Amino acid sequence: MKSFFLALIKSRAGLFGFLLVLVFVLAALFAPYLGLPSPTRSNLVARMAAPTWTGLFSPGAHPLGTDELGRDILSRIVHGSRITLAIAAASVILGGIVGTLLGIVAGYYRGVVDRVLMRVVDIQLALPLMLLALLVVAALGPSTRNLIIVLALTSWLRYARIIRGQVLALREREFILSAHAIGAGTWRIMLKHLLPNVMTPALVIATLELARIIIMDAALSFLGLGVQPPNPSWGRMLADGRVYISTAWWIVTFPGVAIVLTVLSVNLLGDWLRDYFDPKLRTMR
Amino acid sequence: MSRYLLGKLGESALAIWGVVTIVFFVSRVLGDPAVLLVPVGASQQDIDTIRASLGLDRPILEQYVVSLVSTLRGDFGMSFQQGRPAMDIVLERMPDTALLAGTALLFGSIIGAVCGAIAALKRGTVSEFIVMVAALLGQATPVFWLGIMLILIFSVDLGWLPTGGAGTWAHLILPGLTLSVFVSASIARLLRSSLLDIMREDYVRTARAKGLLPRTVFFWHIARNALIPVVTMIGIIAGELLGGSVVIETVFAWPGVGRVIMQAIQSQDFPVIQAGVALIAAIFIVVNLLVDLLYGVLDPRIRRR
Numbered sequence: 273m274k275s276f277f278l279a280l281i282k283s284r285a286g287l288f289g290f291l292l293v294l295v296f297v298l299a300a301l302f303a304p305y306l307g308l309p310s311p312t313r314s315n316l317v318a319r320m321a322a323p324t325w326t327g328l329f330s331p332g333a334h335p336l337g338t339d340e341l342g343r344d345i346l347s348r349i350v351h352g353s354r355i356t357l358a359i360a361a362a363s364v365i366l367g368g369i370v371g372t373l374l375g376i377v378a379g380y381y382r383g384v385v386d387r388v389l390m391r392v393v394d395i396q397l398a399l400p401l402m403l404l405a406l407l408v409v410a411a412l413g414p415s416t417r418n419l420i421i422v423l424a425l426t427s428w429l430r431y432a433r434i435i436r437g438q439v440l441a442l443r444e445r446e447f448i449l450s451a452h453a454i455g456a457g458t459w460r461i462m463l464k465h466l467l468p469n470v471m472t473p474a475l476v477i478a479t480l481e482l483a484r485i486i487i488m489d490a491a492l493s494f495l496g497l498g499v500q501p502p503n504p505s506w507g508r509m510l511a512d513g514r515v516y517i518s519t520a521w522w523i524v525t526f527p528g529v530a531i532v533l534t535v536l537s538v539n540l541l542g543d544w545l546r547d548y549f550d551p552k553l554r555t556m557r
Numbered sequence: 558m559s560r561y562l563l564g565k566l567g568e569s570a571l572a573i574w575g576v577v578t579i580v581f582f583v584s585r586v587l588g589d590p591a592v593l594l595v596p597v598g599a600s601q602q603d604i605d606t607i608r609a610s611l612g613l614d615r616p617i618l619e620q621y622v623v624s625l626v627s628t629l630r631g632d633f634g635m636s637f638q639q640g641r642p643a644m645d646i647v648l649e650r651m652p653d654t655a656l657l658a659g660t661a662l663l664f665g666s667i668i669g670a671v672c673g674a675i676a677a678l679k680r681g682t683v684s685e686f687i688v689m690v691a692a693l694l695g696q697a698t699p700v701f702w703l704g705i706m707l708i709l710i711f712s713v714d715l716g717w718l719p720t721g722g723a724g725t726w727a728h729l730i731l732p733g734l735t736l737s738v739f740v741s742a743s744i745a746r747l748l749r750s751s752l753l754d755i756m757r758e759d760y761v762r763t764a765r766a767k768g769l770l771p772r773t774v775f776f777w778h779i780a781r782n783a784l785i786p787v788v789t790m791i792g793i794i795a796g797e798l799l800g801g802s803v804v805i806e807t808v809f810a811w812p813g814v815g816r817v818i819m820q821a822i823q824s825q826d827f828p829v830i831q832a833g834v835a836l837i838a839a840i841f842i843v844v845n846l847l848v849d850l851l852y853g854v855l856d857p858r859i860r861r862r
Binding site: 391392394395397398399400402403406407408410411412483487490491494495510514517518521524525527528531532533535536539540 | 568572573579580693698702705709796797807815819823830837842
């Protein structure tokens with residue numbers, strides 16, 4: 273653990289990503305206590321106010337400007353990150369658990385189970401992920417729960433494929449053979465012996481998937497299929513601000529900057545984790 | 558080789574069947590299109606008549622078998638909204654999508670390959686740093702936001718290019734550029750890491766040791782092998798782009814396949830959804846088959862297997 277953090281501090285990119293992620297997570301967790309204006313209360317007097325940096329800490333300051341209803345954009349971005357990060361984290365966890373377990377089962381049992389599962393993966397891969405997400409959100413309706421399900425659905429197969437490959441190699445190793453020899457049951461072998469050994473790749477995939485899912489979540493809400501108003505969401509803010517692009521550039525600019533910074537920091541962290549734990553994963557994506 | 562190809566074709570057919578099946582059942586959950594088609598305040602009887610004329614009053618399994626049989630014949634039925642064959646509606650948007658995808662793939666691959674090669678060959682220099690930062694930023698930027706920013710700069714502020722639509726070369730520049738950035742960022746990063754992996758191989762050292770020209774070593778020993786994962790990546794991206802990037806087509810009001818499908822989903826036009834998704838899946842699968850065949854050219858070991 274200590275060497276892990278030492279290596280993290282030594283790598284500039286990894287550390288940068290880690291610190292930025294930390295800042296975003298803390299800002300999201302403590303958003304209500306940061307003294308920001310309400311993200312949903314409109315103020316028609318201050319409609320589309322340009323960003324101002326004078327008197328930054330006075331109550332009426334809008335460092336990133338206001339939107340078409342006079343709502344503070346900084347506050348909407350910070351509050352939007354709560355929902356975005358919560359949805360992204362939930363779908364990464366859901367997709368990760370399902371994908372990892374299916375990968376272990378396929379790699380351990382091989383044979384018919386494996387072939388059926390890999391066929392399902394192939395079928396799903398024949399559809400662009402965005403199209404699949406669109407279809408399913410449209411069918412289920414845009415709610416937070418459905419969004420999580422859909423995003424997890426676009427994610428599980430990456431874990432399943434890579435973990436399966438790892439398990440295929442692991443199951444021939446001596447410690448698994450000896451577990452068999454002392455009479456360990458199938459479930460015990462899968463959960464106690466195989467699972468701990470694939471946790472590292474699963475964690476690496478999860479970090480990189482988090483970045484991809486944040487972008488896809490923003491794209492879905494950009495198309496109007498994400499979190500429904502009045503809850504602020506980054507993609508929705510971009511879609512709404514597009515109408516005012518010729519008069520208020522800040523409405524469409526800052527939510528995008530927030531997405532880029534978040535995804536960039538998660539990617540930097542993910543890349544570093546991958547290179548630290550298992551550089552072989554690089555070409556497996 | 559032919560057995561390998563037959564196996565691949567079998568897998569492809571299975572995948573298309575799976576996609577058609579999924580889309581059939583998912584689109585039936587979307588809602589009742591008959592309600593959308595009748596004027597407000599129509600009687601239940603009118604709705605029933607329309608449902609019967611669309612074949613929607615039949616048991617779901619019967620509808621499924623009927624649609625599967627007609628799919629085999631390439632017939633996806635009439636669009637509920639436009640009363641024309643659904644496949645025609647999708648196919649006539651294909652040239653626009655192909656134009657945009659082709660532009661982005663061509664420029665994106667070239668830029669990405671050059672940048673990736675520079676980053677790998679100039680290890681530890683400023684050039685590598687710039688390329689890697691640019692590629693990281695490119696990968697972290699959602700395409701739709703990049704598109705909006707380009708519109709903001711080149712259409713709203715400078716007034717050089719149209720904000721959206723299609724028809725002239727000027728219309729192609731912004732969406733093409735947006736997608737090229739996305740394509741080249743992924744390719745540059747992958748090519749760099751794959752080049753660096755290959756450069757460490759023993760056979761590369763051998764090739765250098767026996768006195769081959771650095772250029773020969775690079776193109777015949779390193780690049781050829783490093784391209785294998787890149788080809789896979791280009792295949793995946795090509796599939797995604799040819800499937801119509803729904804989001805970028807929405808941003809630039811580009812009249813492509815993705816937007817047609819999006820509109821069909823909103824108006825619950827089942828036949829058009831099915832035709833569109835089946836077409837995209839077919840393109841995806843054909844592209845992947847081509848990639849598999851390309852492997853054989855790049856890596857003779859795969860051909861023999």
